[in-house]
Amino acid sequence: MTALSHLKGIIFDMDGTLVDSGLDFTAMRAEMGLRPGIPILEQLAELSQADRAAKEVILHRHELEGAKRASLIDGADRLLQALAREGRPMAIVTRNSTENTRRTLKFLNIGHYFDIVICRDDGPHKPDPWAILEICRRWQMTVDEVVMVGDYELDIQSALNAGCPSVLFTEGKNPATVEGNEHATHSATHFDELYHLLAPREDSI
Incomplete structure (x- = not known):
């Protein structure tokens, strides 16, 4: 069993975590x-x-x-497929708008992976814990049964505020260079690390 494979639900940030939109x-x-x-x-x-x-x-x-x-970050599709095969529910929490989130998920054909998508128009946004707590309510899970995965301080802070585990995903950067990294319970610099942290119990990348 991998470090977080016991967790029931996976919550992802979108931009910079699953998707590269090239936003400056x-x-x-x-x-x-x-x-x-x-x-x-x-x-x-x-x-x-x-x-x-x-x-x-x-x-x-x-x-x-x-x-x-927008393009998928290398390795994201394989992780999403693996989590879907295991039947673990997935959600997105993003500070992007609903309209553009829907456009992005449709363009990349990954919207079907996510039970819940919460955007900035839906309620208090990260670092507020509201979205994570709302997802837990809908999934009927406790906060220690889910994990928040994101590339930015606000993702990790929202998990800290909610009381759930978190993974700081840095896509090649040293996690120590990301502000707020000390609050993440785990870190992954590449999707192979994230893959082994989150999902497949016996599969290998």
């Missing part, structure tokens, strides 16, 4: 006139309704362009 958040913040290094959604929440609406047009344009060029 630094460029997005610059075009919107936002402060560098601070998450976009948090900065938008500070603005007046009119100013926020104008900047959201820019945000949606970048996200739409990302959905059109």
